[in-house]
Amino acid sequence: MTSGEYRITVDPLGREVACRDGMDLLEALREAGIGVESVCGGRGSCGKCRVRILRGEAGEPSAEELERLPEEHREEGMRLACQVFPRGDLVIYIPASSLTSSQRLQLESGLRPGEFDPAVRAYDVEVELPEQPGDAGSDLLRLRESLRRGTPGADAAAIDIEALRTLPRALREQAGAVRAVLRGREVLGIIPRKRSPLGLAVDLGSTKIALFLYDLESGELLSSHGLLNPQIPYGEDIVTRIQQATEGKAGRLRELAVKGIEEGLSAMLEESDRERGEVFEAVVVGNTAMHHLFLGLPVEQLGRSPYLPATDLPQEVKARDLGLGMNPSAVVYLPPPLAGYVGSDHLAALMAARLEERRGPCLLLDIGTNTEVALQVDGRVRCCSCASGPAFEGGGLSCGMRAGEGAVESVTLDPRSGELELAVIGDAAPAGICGSGILSVLAALVRSGTVGPDGRLVEGRPLVARGKDGLYLTLSQGSGGGEALTITQNDIREIQKAKGAMRAGIDALLEEAGLGPGDLREIILAGAFGTYVDPADALALALLPPLPITLVKQVGNAAGAGARSMLLSQNARREGEETAERIEYLELSAYPRLAPLFAADMYLTEEAVAAAKARFKLGRQA
Ligand code: FES
Numbered sequence: 167m168t169s170g171e172y173r174i175t176v177d178p179l180g181r182e183v184a185c186r187d188g189m190d191l192l193e194a195l196r197e198a199g200i201g202v203e204s205v206c207g208g209r210g211s212c213g214k215c216r217v218r219i220l221r222g223e224a225g226e227p228s229a230e231e232l233e234r235l236p237e238e239h240r241e242e243g244m245r246l247a248c249q250v251f252p253r254g255d256l257v258i259y260i261p262a263s264s265l266t267s268s269q270r271l272q273l274e275s276g277l278r279p280g281e282f283d284p285a286v287r288a289y290d291v292e293v294e295l296p297e298q299p300g301d302a303g304s305d306l307l308r309l310r311e312s313l314r315r316g317t318p319g320a321d322a323a324a325i326d327i328e329a330l331r332t333l334p335r336a337l338r339e340q341a342g343a344v345r346a347v348l349r350g351r352e353v354l355g356i357i358p359r360k361r362s363p364l365g366l367a368v369d370l371g372s373t374k375i376a377l378f379l380y381d382l383e384s385g386e387l388l389s390s391h392g393l394l395n396p397q398i399p400y401g402e403d404i405v406t407r408i409q410q411a412t413e414g415k416a417g418r419l420r421e422l423a424v425k426g427i428e429e430g431l432s433a434m435l436e437e438s439d440r441e442r443g444e445v446f447e448a449v450v451v452g453n454t455a456m457h458h459l460f461l462g463l464p465v466e467q468l469g470r471s472p473y474l475p476a477t478d479l480p481q482e483v484k485a486r487d488l489g490l491g492m493n494p495s496a497v498v499y500l501p502p503p504l505a506g507y508v509g510s511d512h513l514a515a516l517m518a519a520r521l522e523e524r525r526g527p528c529l530l531l532d533i534g535t536n537t538e539v540a541l542q543v544d545g546r547v548r549c550c551s552c553a554s555g556p557a558f559e560g561g562g563l564s565c566g567m568r569a570g571e572g573a574v575e576s577v578t579l580d581p582r583s584g585e586l587e588l589a590v591i592g593d594a595a596p597a598g599i600c601g602s603g604i605l606s607v608l609a610a611l612v613r614s615g616t617v618g619p620d621g622r623l624v625e626g627r628p629l630v631a632r633g634k635d636g637l638y639l640t641l642s643q644g645s646g647g648g649e650a651l652t653i654t655q656n657d658i659r660e661i662q663k664a665k666g667a668m669r670a671g672i673d674a675l676l677e678e679a680g681l682g683p684g685d686l687r688e689i690i691l692a693g694a695f696g697t698y699v700d701p702a703d704a705l706a707l708a709l710l711p712p713l714p715i716t717l718v719k720q721v722g723n724a725a726g727a728g729a730r731s732m733l734l735s736q737n738a739r740r741e742g743e744e745t746a747e748r749i750e751y752l753e754l755s756a757y758p759r760l761a762p763l764f765a766a767d768m769y770l771t772e773e774a775v776a777a778a779k780a781r782f783k784l785g786r787q788a
Pocket of ligand 1 (some may be wrong): 192203204205206207208209210211212213214215246247248249
């Protein structure tokens with residue numbers, strides 16, 4: 167930074183930007199290419215450009231901020247970026263709801279893969295083709311000799327049968343000047359000189375599939391793509407899909423997983439103007455049920471105690487055996503699952519977050535229909551899986567929907583007037599509430615006393631009314647003939663159950679390590695939900711153990727980042743396989759204190775959780 171400039175550290179993007187003296191924060195972020203929502207163009211009237219000041223001197227709130235931001239948000243350091251004129255270095259946090267959609271996508275891939283050392287490599291060769299009747303030696307022998315001559319250390323000990331079928335013609339068409347694609351010592355194919363091999367990294371989630379297409383020669387990310395898992399009509403959660411597979415739909419579920427990957431791959435190849443035959447390797451991570459269904463392994467045993475996976479080893483399969491439309495010789499690498507309900511996606515996430523190397527004790531959470539939790543203490547990692555259900559993704563709620571246009575993603579409630587202000591994705595009329603939105607709503611309702619710490623709606627509070635099925639709260643009246651958006655007592659119970667299940671898993675791991683919630687130094691949130699949830703809401707609702715908000719990090723799609731690392735680096739694969747052997751798994755269903763922990767963790771404030779635990783004589787408290 168030059169004199170007259172301040173350094174602004176921007177979380178969760180991990181960026182540092184300069185802000186000149188007298189410049190507002192929104193302008194500094196814009197200059198650095200960070201997309202922040204600003205409907206009013208910086209006049210302080212839309213309230214869209216919210217950021218939280220974590221450290222540093224940001225001056226007093228302006229009149230516009232006093233009007234737009236509720237007091238409790240200001241107390242947590244929330245400001246409007248367009249109204250802040252830094253007076254020194256700052257550390258700020260931008261909630262996902264304040265980021266533009268393209269910026270959010272970038273955040274999804276916030277963790278960069280490490281070293282570049284792919285398993286698949288291309289070598290230029292000059293193969294001398296036989297001209298005289300007496301010339302001996304097969305095409306493959308000549309290719310091997312040319313490889314050895316051209317590149318010290320490069321050696322072909324085997325060739326895939328499909329590659330062998332194309333070898334003679336490919337050599338003659340290119341007059342012997344070709345590129346040989348090898349994986350280790352196996353020849354996978356022959357490509358023209360100007361082409362390079364491609365690789366595919368896939369995070370095969372039960373809800374979403376995220377795909378990344380790489381050039382394996384340059385290491386460049388050519389394209390990325392996300393789509394909903396086409397298996398969803400067969401059940402939102404893993405347990406239902408396991409049941410469906412057990413009832414004879416396993417083949418259909420496998421086909422749909424392949425179809426999803428194919429669809430994403432096609433879109434990316436078209437965008438990059440490349441061809442399927444150029445894709446020589448894929449790395450696929452996913453939860454254990456997805457891994458098994460994709461490979462055509464039985465899943466019955468995953469649905470029954472003690473919930474055992476069929477394998478704990480990495481697997482390499484030819485893409486053609488899986489029906490994947492890539493080069494016929496291509497190989498699909500799948501890292502090992504860790505347990506029946508902790509998959510290779512969690513392994514990939516903890517590799518990407520470098521969990522073992524962080525200063526512990528620290529937690530990594532991948533929140534979804536199943537929440538995987540890993541606790542690292544002194545380099546030792548324990549993990550477990552919590553059946554949090556679909557509520558965090560908007561499922562099972564009368565008002566729930568996926569995060570998409572029309573979904574309420576955050577809300578602020580004026581405690582005096584009781585008025586609600588909804589932030590809706592796409593600035594559309596509110597049609598439902600997504601997972602991060604329901605936490606925002608619930609946190610606002612608990613703060614205002616509209617919902618008690620035990621989760622009950624309080625009769626007589628503004629917006630609360632009694633219907634034939636009990637109390638409910640009207641979030642928006644609906645307009646233009648649209649339906650009113652309401653939250654029922656049952657919706658709140660569903661969130662409490664999801665939250666209780668997840669926090670109970672965290673507490674069980676802490677108990678096992680002989681720690682209390684206050685011993686943690688860091689919490690890392692991964693996955694889509696973890697990216698968009700406001701940590702202040704998660705802390706306010708005791709979803710997370712009590713920790714200063716600055717120690718909660720959001721890292722985006724860490725499983726996808728881990729899959730990308732394993733595609734680009736053989737070393738990352740080896741490290742992942744070694745880590746998988748070290749990780750200790752805690753089976754929560756057999757944990758003796760799970761039921762009382764769950765009951766205590768259903769409360770919606772940290773004080774109420776702690777009081778319940780004291781009543782039940784559970785664990786060490788903060
Ligand atoms: Fe509208 Fe800041 S841009 S309030």
